[in-house]
Amino acid sequence: MAQPADTARKSIGARRNPASADAILDAAEAVLVEAGYSGFSIEAVARRARAGKPTIYRWWPSKAALLFDVYQRQKRVDTPDTGNLEKDLVGFLDSLFEHWRSTPSGNIFRSLIAEAQSDDGAAAALADYAAGRRVTTGRMIERAKARGEVRSDVDAVLVADMVASFAWTHLLTNRLNGEEAAIRGAVRYILQGILDHRA
Amino acid sequence: MAQPADTARKSIGARRNPASADAILDAAEAVLVEAGYSGFSIEAVARRARAGKPTIYRWWPSKAALLFDVYQRQKRVDTPDTGNLEKDLVGFLDSLFEHWRSTPSGNIFRSLIAEAQSDDGAAAALADYAAGRRVTTGRMIERAKARGEVRSDVDAVLVADMVASFAWTHLLTNRLNGEEAAIRGAVRYILQGILDHRA
Amino acid sequence: MAQPADTARKSIGARRNPASADAILDAAEAVLVEAGYSGFSIEAVARRARAGKPTIYRWWPSKAALLFDVYQRQKRVDTPDTGNLEKDLVGFLDSLFEHWRSTPSGNIFRSLIAEAQSDDGAAAALADYAAGRRVTTGRMIERAKARGEVRSDVDAVLVADMVASFAWTHLLTNRLNGEEAAIRGAVRYILQGILDHRA
Amino acid sequence: MAQPADTARKSIGARRNPASADAILDAAEAVLVEAGYSGFSIEAVARRARAGKPTIYRWWPSKAALLFDVYQRQKRVDTPDTGNLEKDLVGFLDSLFEHWRSTPSGNIFRSLIAEAQSDDGAAAALADYAAGRRVTTGRMIERAKARGEVRSDVDAVLVADMVASFAWTHLLTNRLNGEEAAIRGAVRYILQGILDHRA
DNA sequence: TGCTAATCGAGACGGTACGTCTAGTCTTTTT
DNA sequence: AAAAAGACTAGACGTACCGTCTCGATTAGCA
Numbered sequence: 007m008a009q010p011a012d013t014a015r016k017s018i019g020a021r022r023n024p025a026s027a028d029a030i031l032d033a034a035e036a037v038l039v040e041a042g043y044s045g046f047s048i049e050a051v052a053r054r055a056r057a058g059k060p061t062i063y064r065w066w067p068s069k070a071a072l073l074f075d076v077y078q079r080q081k082r083v084d085t086p087d088t089g090n091l092e093k094d095l096v097g098f099l100d101s102l103f104e105h106w107r108s109t110p111s112g113n114i115f116r117s118l119i120a121e122a123q124s125d126d127g128a129a130a131a132l133a134d135y136a137a138g139r140r141v142t143t144g145r146m147i148e149r150a151k152a153r154g155e156v157r158s159d160v161d162a163v164l165v166a167d168m169v170a171s172f173a174w175t176h177l178l179t180n181r182l183n184g185e186e187a188a189i190r191g192a193v194r195y196i197l198q199g200i201l202d203h204r205a
Numbered sequence: 206m207a208q209p210a211d212t213a214r215k216s217i218g219a220r221r222n223p224a225s226a227d228a229i230l231d232a233a234e235a236v237l238v239e240a241g242y243s244g245f246s247i248e249a250v251a252r253r254a255r256a257g258k259p260t261i262y263r264w265w266p267s268k269a270a271l272l273f274d275v276y277q278r279q280k281r282v283d284t285p286d287t288g289n290l291e292k293d294l295v296g297f298l299d300s301l302f303e304h305w306r307s308t309p310s311g312n313i314f315r316s317l318i319a320e321a322q323s324d325d326g327a328a329a330a331l332a333d334y335a336a337g338r339r340v341t342t343g344r345m346i347e348r349a350k351a352r353g354e355v356r357s358d359v360d361a362v363l364v365a366d367m368v369a370s371f372a373w374t375h376l377l378t379n380r381l382n383g384e385e386a387a388i389r390g391a392v393r394y395i396l397q398g399i400l401d402h403r404a
Numbered sequence: 405m406a407q408p409a410d411t412a413r414k415s416i417g418a419r420r421n422p423a424s425a426d427a428i429l430d431a432a433e434a435v436l437v438e439a440g441y442s443g444f445s446i447e448a449v450a451r452r453a454r455a456g457k458p459t460i461y462r463w464w465p466s467k468a469a470l471l472f473d474v475y476q477r478q479k480r481v482d483t484p485d486t487g488n489l490e491k492d493l494v495g496f497l498d499s500l501f502e503h504w505r506s507t508p509s510g511n512i513f514r515s516l517i518a519e520a521q522s523d524d525g526a527a528a529a530l531a532d533y534a535a536g537r538r539v540t541t542g543r544m545i546e547r548a549k550a551r552g553e554v555r556s557d558v559d560a561v562l563v564a565d566m567v568a569s570f571a572w573t574h575l576l577t578n579r580l581n582g583e584e585a586a587i588r589g590a591v592r593y594i595l596q597g598i599l600d601h602r603a
Numbered sequence: 604m605a606q607p608a609d610t611a612r613k614s615i616g617a618r619r620n621p622a623s624a625d626a627i628l629d630a631a632e633a634v635l636v637e638a639g640y641s642g643f644s645i646e647a648v649a650r651r652a653r654a655g656k657p658t659i660y661r662w663w664p665s666k667a668a669l670l671f672d673v674y675q676r677q678k679r680v681d682t683p684d685t686g687n688l689e690k691d692l693v694g695f696l697d698s699l700f701e702h703w704r705s706t707p708s709g710n711i712f713r714s715l716i717a718e719a720q721s722d723d724g725a726a727a728a729l730a731d732y733a734a735g736r737r738v739t740t741g742r743m744i745e746r747a748k749a750r751g752e753v754r755s756d757v758d759a760v761l762v763a764d765m766v767a768s769f770a771w772t773h774l775l776t777n778r779l780n781g782e783e784a785a786i787r788g789a790v791r792y793i794l795q796g797i798l799d800h801r802a
Numbered sequence: 803t804g805c806t807a808a809t810c811g812a813g814a815c816g817g818t819a820c821g822t823c824t825a826g827t828c829t830t831t832t833t
Numbered sequence: 834a835a836a837a838a839g840a841c842t843a844g845a846c847g848t849a850c851c852g853t854c855t856c857g858a859t860t861a862g863c864a
Contacts (some may be wrong), residue, residue, distance in 0.1 A: 015810070016859055017811085018859080018860065019809070019860035019861035020860075021861075029215055044323035044324070049851080058833090060809095061809080074807075075210070120318075123318070125243065133379065157399060157401045158401075169372070171370040171374035172366070174374050175369065176370075178373070191360055195364060195367065197398050199394070201397060202357075214842075219831075219837085251842095258843090259821090259822075259843095389813050441720050445823085517720070518716075518717040521714060522639065562785055563797060573764070576720065576771070578730065581861090589761050590764075593762060593765065593793055595797070596790070597794050597796030598754065598762060599753060600755075615854080615855055616857075617812045617856035618813080619814070645845080645847085646846080656848090804861080805862100806864095807860100813854105814855090825844090826842100827841080830837105832836085833834105
């Protein structure tokens with residue numbers, strides 16, 4: 007966290023003051039945590055950061071852009087590599103749910119998705135981000151393909167999409183708690199399918 | 206659509222005027238279609254419906270409640286029963302994507318999900334609705350279990366959750382077009398899994 | 405006071421229900437006392453009287469008319485007749501100030517004057533009422549003229565107007581307390597004038 | 604009158620824009636003249652001034668405060684000094700009645716008095732204003748005392764109060780026309796009294 | 803060293819929407 | 834026929850935010 011804005015920050019000349027940027031991002035995160043998405047307004051962030059509204063608008067053209075930068079500052083959950091795809095996927099989802107539950111990330115991301123439903127810029131940024139994450143997540147599947155664990159014709163990005171969809175939907179419907187069994191089940195279905203092969 | 210409100214509607218006594226309710230729901234849908242979720246306000250709906258704001262607030266305590274009723278008026282996509290689960294699921298998702306693409310339903314539902322991120326009432330209503338839909342969708346899997354097509358230990362509701370998640374996420378990220386292959390792929394992975402069993 | 409409207413009054417057939425009229429006037433007075441003129445609305449009176457708004461509008465075409473009837477129910481201060489005009493006028497004003505101070509009458513009358521500034525009906529009713537009161541008050545002066553106490557060419561109604569004006573203005577500017585000396589002074593000036601006749 | 608707001612006024616920095624203040628006061632006066640006190644609303648003023656409602660509320664906490672400032676902008680009738688108190692008082696009242704009749708001042712002041720009956724702030728402001736005016740008006744009597752025209756023990760402020768009361772009451776009851784004789788009579792009674800001294 | 807230019811906090815501006823309150827009208831049901 | 838009840842359109846209330854604008858102060862870098 008940056009310095010608290012006890013004393014007013016001044017201009018540092020004809021260039022961006024990083025202290026202001028930090029203070030604004032800190033304030034945005036704090037407002038989101040304390041007041042939720044419905045209480046998240048540029049006004050509130052400016053008040054909290056002791057910043058002028060134009061300072062915010064100068065650097066972030068919209069609420070969505072600010073939200074996006076706040077989200078980007080958060081730690082990401084990284085993909086495990088245990089040598090076993092089932093363990094990897096279950097571990098990834100467990101970590102992701104835990105991360106969303108116990109840090110502001112979950113609320114920030116929910117807000118970002120909501121914002122993307124009314125702001126084209128946010129939608130585009132979210133689409134980019136999500137596509138990138140699908141590739142990253144897909145690496146787990148690619149590794150499993152390389153190990154021969156997964157069929158070579160499997161679309162790793164599509165599988166990553168299914169995994170991410172499961173996570174997003176649980177986030178958006180407040181189902182992050184006590185979902186360990188569901189996570190295990192969903193991963194197993196993707197890996198092994200649900201058909202009865204005895205027939 | 207109900208009658209256009211050319212002449213002002215009057216009270217019909219000490220009970221709800223269905224013409225007003227219809228006009229408000231019609232107007233809400235129209236505003237959502239024409240101005241999108243970001244332009245969707247109680248004011249705008251009242252203007253469009255030639256209704257007083259208190260009339261709206263009397264019957265719908267929040268924007269979310271109104272959105273929900275607008276969504277409920279829409280036709281639902283029903284679950285096919287072809288005797289083959291793969292055909293059922295693919296057909297269901299194809300129909301759902303088409304429905305969301307070509308009617309206001311998609312935008313309404315997106316808006317409802319967004320609203321649920323900042324309104325607890327909307328969140329609860331959405332959770333209820335989604336749970337119900339998982340059961341309905343799950344019937345396709347139950348039928349397949351009864352046919353012996355699917356293993357008897359499979360959790361039908363969880364599978365429905367996975368299917369719905371895939372659809373929701375595509376809706377929320379504007380990926381409803383040209384997804385036929387992805388739909389087929391995803392359904393196949395759920396049915397057959399992605400593991401390589403030759404090993 | 406009429407019966408409290410604990411249980412809803414019912415229609416008594418095709419004629420005016422006097423209990424309703426009383427309940428409405430009682431409620432109007434109570435609302436005025438408790439919430440003041442700013443809180444005095446037909447809506448509030450109807451709520452308090454457990455009456456429908458149309459019932460009020462049927463009998464009193466405007467807020468002003470209702471106010472006027474509420475005022476009319478109040479006791480009036482009557483004009484003393486001591487055989488001495490100074491005592492009569494001072495006594496009258498003392499009683500009037502006391503009456504306005506200690507009963508709802510003062511607030512009701514203030515409200516009526518205020519209402520008359522935006523409602524023509526109220527203005528006309530108030531004008532009628534005030535003209536009548538000037539005549540009544542003027543009787544004190546007429547009696548003094550008959551006694552030879554006051555010059556015969558004096559316009560009794562004009563004097564009554566001056567006395568009433570003094571009272572009204574004190575009411576409207578919250579100067580009803582501790583004005584005994586001012587009352588005595590004003591009455592004396594009207595009776596004896598202020599000119600220095602030694603010249 | 605200030606410039607018409609053909610082009611939208613902008614902020615002129617972190618301080619009050621006098622053009623907005625002027626436009627708002629102009630609009631308030633115009634609304635009062637055209638629609639009367641009953642049509643006088645902050646909404647109407649904002650519309651007419653092409654100003655935002657918050658701009659009005661920022662500077663005038665209540666309708667009463669705005670009314671008061673509108674009234675303060677009006678010209679005041681000043682007290683004549685002819686060397687003869689009767690001429691002074693009659694001239695003053697004639698001018699005041701004429702001023703109230705032919706300019707918006709009369710309606711504005713009536714509205715202010717009405718507003719003061721339901722708004723404590725307006726009541727206080729009006730009390731202050733009226734007290735000040737009594738002192739100003741009282742100077743006519745003080746001058747007459749200095750000339751020996753009026754007894755030295757006469758309370759000039761009380762006499763001014765009587766004169767003002769007469770004027771206020773005529774304003775509030777729409778009796779500003781054809782009152783010349785009444786004015787003369789009232790002034791004469793105050794100066795000479797009404798008692799018959801032949802006795 | 804003095805000027806220019808961009809940045810800062812600050813807060814006013816015209817607006818829109820919020821959710822509530824009241825006005826005055828209307829219709830049905832009950833007596 | 835009148836009362837109770839409560840819905841209806843309409844619009845004002847006072848507040849919160851929106852995104853823009855202008856200020857005055859501040860400071861780096863260029864002249």
